[in-house]
Amino acid sequence: MFFSVIFSLCCVTAWALPQYQPQYYSFSPPVGRGNGESYASDGEGRITGVRIWAHSNAYIRGFQLKYEYVWTPIFGTKNNELKRVAAV
Numbered sequence: 617m618f619f620s621v622i623f624s625l626c627c628v629t630a631w632a633l634p635q636y637q638p639q640y641y642s643f644s645p646p647v648g649r650g651n652g653e654s655y656a657s658d659g660e661g662r663i664t665g666v667r668i669w670a671h672s673n674a675y676i677r678g679f680q681l682k683y684e685y686v687w688t689p690i691f692g693t694k695n696n697e698l699k700r701v702a703a704v
Contacts, residue, residue: 679692
């Protein structure tokens with residue numbers, strides 16, 4: 617009986633503790649354009665820059681990420697309206 621109570625308390629405590637999440641890594645499932653085509657980005661190191669191309673300040677046409685010193689391919693389309701360049 618005593619063993620059952622202790623075992624139950626241990627299980628409840630372990631279940632209630634937050635799961636360990638490393639602070640230096642994140643992952644999200646692939647996303648896409650809404651037409652069923654998905655994309656994902658990966659690179660070595662931290663994201664250090666973002667470029668965003670928008671159409672008439674209405675919606676995002678494309679974006680690009682920079683990992684350390686290397687830019688990824690452009691997701692979406694690149695037009696002449698570069699709206700944001702953010703250094704992180």
